[in-house]
Amino acid sequence: MRSRIVILLVFVLLVAACAGGSSEVEVLRLATTTSTADSGLLDAILPAFEEEHNARVDVVAVGTGQAIELGEAGDADVILVHARAREDAFVAEGHGTGRFDVMYNDFVIVGPGSDPASVRGVPLATEAFPAIAAREATFASRGDQSGTHSKELALWEAAGVTPDQEARWYKSLGQGMGDTLNFSNETGAYTLADRGTFLSQQANLPNLQVMVGGASIDENIDPALLNPYGVIPVNPDKGNIQGELAEQFVEWLTSIETQEQIEAFGVDTFGQPLFYPDSEPWRNR
Amino acid sequence: METIVRALADALRLLGELDPALVETVGLTLRVTLGALIIALVLGIPIGAAIGLARRLPGRALIIPVIYTGMGLPPVAVGLFTYLLLSNQGPLGRLGWLFTPTGMIVAQTIIAFPLVVGLTMTSVQGVDPDLRTQMRALGATHRQVALMTLAEARIGVTAAVVAAYGSIISEVGAVMLVGGNIEGETRVLTTAIVLETRQGNFALALALGIILLALAFLTNFAFHRLQVRQGGP
Numbered sequence: 001m002r003s004r005i006v007i008l009l010v011f012v013l014l015v016a017a018c019a020g021g022s023s024e025v026e027v028l029r030l031a032t033t034t035s036t037a038d039s040g041l042l043d044a045i046l047p048a049f050e051e052e053h054n055a056r057v058d059v060v061a062v063g064t065g066q067a068i069e070l071g072e073a074g075d076a077d078v079i080l081v082h083a084r085a086r087e088d089a090f091v092a093e094g095h096g097t098g099r100f101d102v103m104y105n106d107f108v109i110v111g112p113g114s115d116p117a118s119v120r121g122v123p124l125a126t127e128a129f130p131a132i133a134a135r136e137a138t139f140a141s142r143g144d145q146s147g148t149h150s151k152e153l154a155l156w157e158a159a160g161v162t163p164d165q166e167a168r169w170y171k172s173l174g175q176g177m178g179d180t181l182n183f184s185n186e187t188g189a190y191t192l193a194d195r196g197t198f199l200s201q202q203a204n205l206p207n208l209q210v211m212v213g214g215a216s217i218d219e220n221i222d223p224a225l226l227n228p229y230g231v232i233p234v235n236p237d238k239g240n241i242q243g244e245l246a247e248q249f250v251e252w253l254t255s256i257e258t259q260e261q262i263e264a265f266g267v268d269t270f271g272q273p274l275f276y277p278d279s280e281p282w283r284n285r
Numbered sequence: 286m287e288t289i290v291r292a293l294a295d296a297l298r299l300l301g302e303l304d305p306a307l308v309e310t311v312g313l314t315l316r317v318t319l320g321a322l323i324i325a326l327v328l329g330i331p332i333g334a335a336i337g338l339a340r341r342l343p344g345r346a347l348i349i350p351v352i353y354t355g356m357g358l359p360p361v362a363v364g365l366f367t368y369l370l371l372s373n374q375g376p377l378g379r380l381g382w383l384f385t386p387t388g389m390i391v392a393q394t395i396i397a398f399p400l401v402v403g404l405t406m407t408s409v410q411g412v413d414p415d416l417r418t419q420m421r422a423l424g425a426t427h428r429q430v431a432l433m434t435l436a437e438a439r440i441g442v443t444a445a446v447v448a449a450y451g452s453i454i455s456e457v458g459a460v461m462l463v464g465g466n467i468e469g470e471t472r473v474l475t476t477a478i479v480l481e482t483r484q485g486n487f488a489l490a491l492a493l494g495i496i497l498l499a500l501a502f503l504t505n506f507a508f509h510r511l512q513v514r515q516g517g518p
Contacts (some may be wrong), residue, residue, distance in 0.1 A: 049382050062483055063483045063484060063485075064484040065483070065484040065486075066482070066483050067482060067485075068485065069484075069485025069487070070438075070485070143468060143480075144480060144483055144484060145484040164470065164471075165468065168333070170468050171465075171468075171470070172467065172468035172469075173465055173466055173467055173468075174466045174467075174468065174472065174476070174477075174480035175461070175465065175466050175480075183384065186373055186384070187383075187384060188385055197483045213439075222497060
């Protein structure tokens with residue numbers, strides 16, 4: 001009996017210790033896409049926010065689809081994603097208080113050096129995709145409802161080609177960008193990738209080259225390949241939402257100071273930024 | 286709570302409709318799991334029995350800890366190893382098994398094999414050694430002694446089968462890496478669950494989980510019937 005009381009006391013003390021420790025700093029739950037987390041951008045810029053607001057940012061890096069679900073369920077305070085149509089729907093349905101431009105980068109079509117579909121240097125994605133389909137060259141699709149997957153489907157639609165999901169050349173993987181690039185590197189497939197992830201993994205992808213989109217965003221002349229990111233504070237009406245901190249986060253993320261950091265990120269390592277600042281304060285500076 | 290209710294409804298609906306994508310996924314799951322299980326059993330039971338019965342085994346002090354460690358191999362590490370083995374740059378790249386069900390069976394076999402060896406070994410060791418002495422005295426050959434001992438240890442060997450089956454049907458890390466989760470080619474139940482979860486389709490993901498559990502239960506139910514018939518628990 002006595003030992004049970006002792007165990008109970010220890011348990012209560014432990015719980016109290018945990019609760020006491022976390023009440024000091026506020027926690028902001030940020031649901032975002034793997035591209036912002038995997039590229040290392042968030043690790044580079046978030047400490048400044050955490051220090052400034054005496055807060056901790058818990059980053060949940062998932063696909064855009066799941067990030068939006070997390071916001072809808074009230075399991076995140078703020079979301080940072082890249083699928084414009086779904087972002088607008090999220091706000092229109094009242095799940096978020098507003099959508100704000102943050103930054104952009106671009107997509108490229110990469111493929112094997114042998115280039116069986118002869119799409120190297122084709123200017124527009126909507127010209128390259130039909131060529132790949134016509135040759136039935138292997139194409140790896142993310143197939144995971146991510147922002148990149150949504151973009152890929154939109155490009156097929158714009159090109160007027162509907163890849164048959166059953167077709168042997170069209171591989172719907174249901175995996176992240178990194179895994180999809182590895183798959184393409186191994187099997188000699190074409191795929192649509194965000195330039196940031198491709199650049200950060202390029203050293204491990206000896207068989208893949210950029211076919212459409214050029215060597216940097218300045219050479220990418222297809223506006224359809226732009227990849228804008230938006231940030232949305234989750235509607236505090238859902239309850240248990242750090243509404244005020246989320247608004248402060250948006251203000252900080254779109255501030256000129258943070259935008260400068262975003263522009264500088266990756267230049268040392270890759271010779272070009274991985275993300276280009278594009279917030280309203282930045283454009284009006 | 287709402288998600289859980291929706292998941293149960295989804296699971297029943299998918300099963301009721303015999304959704305073609307689901308049937309394909311379940312079929313591949315069973316094909317890969319049973320393929321790997323059979324190879325692991327055919328190789329693992331004789332080796333496990335031989336180690337368990339060996340009177341003097343050189344390097345025993347090393348072999349047995351290695352087997353025990355193998356019983357807890359991290360599946361994702363096995364997946365990575367198999368991936369590198371089968372990759373274009375790997376030693377077996379020419380086989381073209383990466384991102385195919387065959388490659389998935391290779392990885393699953395590596396996971397299941399030490400489990401079968403280890404559990405067969407311990408169940409054989411649990412058989413009364415006097416029995417072997419008696420059989421030998423009666424003039425039984427090595428092979429006959431081994432078969433008789435395995436028959437005595439059958440309940441333990443069935444446990445080996447159940448453990449191996451359970452570990453590979455529920456495994457996700459290795460099949461994701463080696464198979465690539467390609468729709469209609471290498472997507473199994475566990476990788477489909479990961480995919481649906483990532484997309485935020487929690488109810489559908491949970492429904493697939495329920496179907497996976499049901500599949501595991503049905504097979505284990507059959508195994509248990511076998512055990513009962515052999516006089517087991």
